[in-house]
Amino acid sequence: MTRPAQPTARYDADALDSFCRAVFLAAGADEATANAATRAMMHGSRLGVDSHGVRLLGHYVATMTQGRVNPRPTPRILSEFGAVATLDADNAHGALGAYRAQEKAVELAGRFGIGAVAIRNNSHFGPAGAFALAAAETGCIGMAFCNSDSFMRLHDGAERFHGTNPIAIAVPVKDGDPWLFDMATSAIPYNRVQLYRSLGIPLPEATASDPQGHNTTDPERAEMLAPLGGEFGFKGAGLAGFVEILSAVLTGMKLSFEILPMPGPDLSTPRGMGAFVMAIRPEAFLPQESFQDNMARYLAALRGSQAVPGRTVMAPGDREWAEAERRRTLGIPIDQTTVDSFNELAHAYGIPTPVPAASPP
């Protein structure tokens, strides 16, 4: 049983960013790959989505050196029709494929008001929100979808079928951080099950199932995740299905249950994953200023909405942007397991390890 790793040190974002890039380059990745993979991991580490943060550096390097991920890929547009395109990522790091596709979607949205790009031959892309955000940073409403290896049962199902199949959406906000929504369509992520196992505490109700598909709160008996919605899990399963259709059916890539497990042991065979991104340019529908005013009015009403005593009502992303601000000041907490892996990578590639910015509180 693994104990949950405790944060032992905090690092400046720039130091982590430079270290990750240097390691990727030293491991044989080209600049584009190093930049995209680092940018996506830093999205996770800056915003507090640590499961998809820099802890993945060692894993990603292994996938590049062992053959699963092409460290010097040549992604190319396979086909284009009007406002949509299909990108072959050439087994790139998933973040490279997704950023490239979103750039293309944004370009298409500039010409057609909306753009959608299906991605073939991609790999794990990390935090879906990063690619929705990339569109929002250009003034578009951005979306990103990806299926993944099976963890989630269907509604009334008794085996793993869909992945945690995330949906991410970002909406630009004038003079503020984007509205940023990044959800797994499962009730909880699988690493939550692992964490609760380590802590020896029960899972929330209706979030995981035993091997017969019956809900269990015992993390030791949890074999698969439940779809979002508990008794109304047909909703989470349906949303996961939509992600599957966009990512796998519309691309001809692998269905969730066909995708090789992320952690291995096989790190040499490309995973053949699909994904899908979309961008909408608000000014194609109404004047930019009207859109910005409407969004500001909506967010002000939402944040001013009455809360349960002792709680706070937040817009999607508010929690993450607040954490990003905290981390800008205090540094990014890194657990000891990840520090150890940094030391190994630094040693292997002859690169200085990043220096902690401050002691943990």
Added chain:
Amino acid sequence: MTRPAQPTARYDADALDSFCRAVFLAAGADEATANAATRAMMHGSRLGVDSHGVRLLGHYVATMTQGRVNPRPTPRILSEFGAVATLDADNAHGALGAYRAQEKAVELAGRFGIGAVAIRNNSHFGPAGAFALAAAETGCIGMAFCNSDSFMRLHDGAERFHGTNPIAIAVPVKDGDPWLFDMATSAIPYNRVQLYRSLGIPLPEATASDPQGHNTTDPERAEMLAPLGGEFGFKGAGLAGFVEILSAVLTGMKLSFEILPMPGPDLSTPRGMGAFVMAIRPEAFLPQESFQDNMARYLAALRGSQAVPGRTVMAPGDREWAEAERRRTLGIPIDQTTVDSFNELAHAYGIPTPVPAASPP
């Protein structure tokens, strides 16, 4: 306390369809309005979504005769940019605005691979799935979104904020009924609360809240709906927010909490509702036959996935299509309240009431 209405008679779909059209025309609606409103209601009545079925006929006639809904509207495209457009529905019946917008989205998808249409000055459009399905019937992946008057609290919220803000998606299936997904982003619909009140039985956990925003299973104390997801209600609230942004922010139409309540008492003021539809043409991404094969393979795997003993795994829409088949054979069950309202309408407009097809089982 109202008792739940029991089905008292079954009617042939064609008889109901003809009756609804005749009533609308007699009440002053033009052909397009009568056709669209009837088609949407019949979607509900055929597929077993009776809350959005022909029971709404009397309500819709009242909105048309009292001024809320324009019975002879002139919907027009306000603006068009590439693959997107904005439609002003001229306070039409919501189904007319939504079908017109989806026709435009399908046309745009034919030219650009994808099409999106924002709808302004619309009204209650009925079952969202009907408009997603309209795109799927042309071979497109269809989507429909609409906000509605406030029923749902935010995550950690203690007042009604969003409507039940549905998301509907339909995907064409070769030689089969479309994959059809139509979900409220609230945990349950509000009419479920009313039904459970009538039956005097407790609500499912974490689906509704008391006036302080605390979850309650007592339907008498339920003042608002919870967002989908229970403890993870930020997911349902975020999805509802996305629907709100597409429907209200991108159109400049009313936010949910500004929309006049559907049942009145004011049935004379237009509701100023927005909505949003989208269509994607799969052949813009891959050959049609590949898409059809991939979809068939996915659905076969899904329907063959292991189920909890005694349960069945279903694809979105399977339950509804089975019910539609049952109703094709047995007729559509209509409750006594609706039969009474049919009799009133028939009398008022000098139209014969539909004749029941068979006695109830």
